[in-house]
Amino acid sequence: MNPVLRTEGLRKAFGGIVVSDNVNLSIAAGEILGLIGPNGAGKTSLFNLISGVLRPDAGSIFLNGERIDSAPLYKRARMGIARTWQNMLLFRTMTVLDNLLVGPRDYPGESVMRLAFGRGALRVAEAAMRDRAMGILGRMGLEQTASSLVVDLPFGQQKLIGLARTLMNDGPLLLLDEPMAGVEGAAYETMQRVVRQEAEAGRAVCVVEHNVSFIRDLCSRAVFMANGKILQDGTVEELIASDILTELYFGV
Amino acid sequence: MDYLVTIAVLIAIYTILATSYNLVIGYGGLSTVAHPIFFAIGAYTTGLLAVHVPFIPPLGNVVLGMAAAVVASVLLAGSALRVSGDYLLIASLGFQLGLLQLLKNLEFTGGPGGLSAIPSTIVGPMRGPIFLAICGAAALACVFAVRAIVNGPYGRAISAMRDEELAFTALGRNAMSMKIAIFAIGCGMAGGAGGLYAYYFQYLSPDQFDVLASAAILTMVVLGGMGTAFGPVVGAILLLAIPQAITFLQLPPSIMAPTQGIIFTVLVLLFLYLRPSGILGGKA
Ligand SMILES: Nc1ncnc2c1ncn2[C@@H]1O[C@H](COP(=O)(O)OP(=O)(O)OP(=O)(O)O)[C@@H](O)[C@H]1O
Ligand SMILES: [Mg+2]
Numbered sequence: 045m046n047p048v049l050r051t052e053g054l055r056k057a058f059g060g061i062v063v064s065d066n067v068n069l070s071i072a073a074g075e076i077l078g079l080i081g082p083n084g085a086g087k088t089s090l091f092n093l094i095s096g097v098l099r100p101d102a103g104s105i106f107l108n109g110e111r112i113d114s115a116p117l118y119k120r121a122r123m124g125i126a127r128t129w130q131n132m133l134l135f136r137t138m139t140v141l142d143n144l145l146v147g148p149r150d151y152p153g154e155s156v157m158r159l160a161f162g163r164g165a166l167r168v169a170e171a172a173m174r175d176r177a178m179g180i181l182g183r184m185g186l187e188q189t190a191s192s193l194v195v196d197l198p199f200g201q202q203k204l205i206g207l208a209r210t211l212m213n214d215g216p217l218l219l220l221d222e223p224m225a226g227v228e229g230a231a232y233e234t235m236q237r238v239v240r241q242e243a244e245a246g247r248a249v250c251v252v253e254h255n256v257s258f259i260r261d262l263c264s265r266a267v268f269m270a271n272g273k274i275l276q277d278g279t280v281e282e283l284i285a286s287d288i289l290t291e292l293y294f295g296v
Numbered sequence: 297m298d299y300l301v302t303i304a305v306l307i308a309i310y311t312i313l314a315t316s317y318n319l320v321i322g323y324g325g326l327s328t329v330a331h332p333i334f335f336a337i338g339a340y341t342t343g344l345l346a347v348h349v350p351f352i353p354p355l356g357n358v359v360l361g362m363a364a365a366v367v368a369s370v371l372l373a374g375s376a377l378r379v380s381g382d383y384l385l386i387a388s389l390g391f392q393l394g395l396l397q398l399l400k401n402l403e404f405t406g407g408p409g410g411l412s413a414i415p416s417t418i419v420g421p422m423r424g425p426i427f428l429a430i431c432g433a434a435a436l437a438c439v440f441a442v443r444a445i446v447n448g449p450y451g452r453a454i455s456a457m458r459d460e461e462l463a464f465t466a467l468g469r470n471a472m473s474m475k476i477a478i479f480a481i482g483c484g485m486a487g488g489a490g491g492l493y494a495y496y497f498q499y500l501s502p503d504q505f506d507v508l509a510s511a512a513i514l515t516m517v518v519l520g521g522m523g524t525a526f527g528p529v530v531g532a533i534l535l536l537a538i539p540q541a542i543t544f545l546q547l548p549p550s551i552m553a554p555t556q557g558i559i560f561t562v563l564v565l566l567f568l569y570l571r572p573s574g575i576l577g578g579k580a
Contacts, residue, residue, distance in 0.1 A: 095466060097462070097466070117465050117466055118465045118468050118470045118471070119468075121468035129463060133460040133462060134460070135455065135459040137455060137458075138455060142456075145449070146452060146453060146456045148468075151468065151469060153448060153449020153450045153451075154469065156445065156450060156481065159445065159448060159450050209467070210467075213467065
């Protein structure tokens with residue numbers, strides 16, 4: 045089967061620091077890939093390259109077989125690359141619902157022309173978007189937070205809203221940057237369940253995570269990165285059994 | 297009576313300027329000082345066309361003035377924003393100063409003496425009230441257009457962009473074209489205000505579009521409440537009415553002139569300390 049995402053010889057350097065060194069990665073539909081590595085390994089940078097925040101120095105990126113590495117950030121989102129951020133980047137002056145409503149690939153409020161001349165169609169599109177947003181919040185048990193400001197929610201729920209906003213983009217690829225950092229209790233369970241459901245629905249998911257038990261519970265395949273290089277790519281069991289993780293997390 | 301009508305027309309025109317400036321800096325978060333120069337582009341375009349191309353109807357001239365302001369604003373924002381958001385502030389100042397020099401030195405714009413003898417279009421005893429009705433309607437239209445823009449889904453996108461531009465862009469929104477659109481709408485409104493101004497006063501002087509005008513419009517927006525729909529209206533009324541009220545005190549000119557300056561400065565400082573979000577803004 046053709047992978048949803050494939051990178052070939054991806055390379056990026058900041059001055060002397062190589063954050064992506066000949067990275068060849070592929071993710072299939074329905075798969076949850078774990079991306080593990082020490083701080084500064086280049087995990088977020090890889091997400092930035094794939095989503096279009098950064099331009100690679102060399103190499104290519106394919107989404108469903110189509111080469112996308114010259115498309116700007118906003119176009120890649122419309123092609124269906126949805127991502128979250130390590131530091132969330134929520135719209136902090138806005139309500140939970142409004143945060144979600146900015147997320148769809150085809151946003152009805154985008155054009156002033158439509159605002160002036162297409163108000164009927166705009167209302168219909170808005171209503172459909174609202175239903176979709178409430179549905180996603182419902183899956184997370186967060187409907188009652190819809191009209192709260194995001195900044196008024198507890199941290200774990202803010203992380204969930206970051207995911208919910210991204211899920212408004214119904215594209216084939218989902219990139220999650222440390223979704224579990226600082227999340228515990230009910231939010232942890234919800235996060236795990238929703239990510240699994242997204243993969244079951246056929247999305248290709250890639251999760252950067254330091255929480256090894258989260259990776260073990262969720263992923264079948266995991267990639268280990270350090271200094272911009274992929275050092276191991278295999279099953280989670282293989283990764284856990286290898287010395288790499290032990291060295292990283294237990295300093296042996 | 298004529299005098300009061302003139303003040304009211306000025307209030308309507310400055311309401312358009314302050315409201316559109318508020319859209320650009322208050323809602324759009326785009327830092328620019330050059331708003332008066334788009335006012336000037338509209339005013340001079342309309343004025344020159346009215347003088348030299350008699351067959352275009354007045355409304356057509358005003359629309360062409362707006363169009364000229366829109367084109368200039370897209371060129372400015374399109375090039376400056378590509379560098380960075382902060383760069384727009386510097387570029388707008390350079391643009392304003394450069395264009396002012398041009399207006400002062402070109403023969404056909406009337407040079408430093410200004411452009412005069414713009415045809416009246418409306419004559420007779422009702423001239424003032426008719427102009428007031430037109431300018432008042434235009435001002436209302438601007439206030440409600442801006443309100444419609446910032447309240448709906450477009451406004452939601454604008455505030456998301458202001459909050460987190462990177463996340464906004466990564467959701468598939470084109471922040472650059474949205475900024476240029478906001479800038480162009482605001483500057484187009486200023487250009488339209490310029491056209492109305494040219495027809496009413498029939499005379500334009502380059503000095504009235506300098507950085508002092510920038511400061512006056514900014515003060516209106518800040519006093520009334522940046523990022524509120526009706527704040528700029530309140531700001532425009534206050535800033536234009538207070539000096540007139542002071543005139544009624546009949547102070548000698550030597551006291552009069554500095555008094556106005558002092559009152560504005562004190563007002564701005566007071567507001568910055570006591571009510572930074574303006575009269576109509578929520579408590580900070
Ligand atoms: N825009 C940038 N300019 C310069 N250096 C950068 C930039 N972005 C990242 N880096 C550097 O690249 C390296 C990799 O950073 P990156 O954020 O990709 O690591 P990471 O694997 O996500 O780490 P963490 O687990 O701490 O999030 C770091 O040394 C970082 O300082
Ligand atoms: Mg990171």
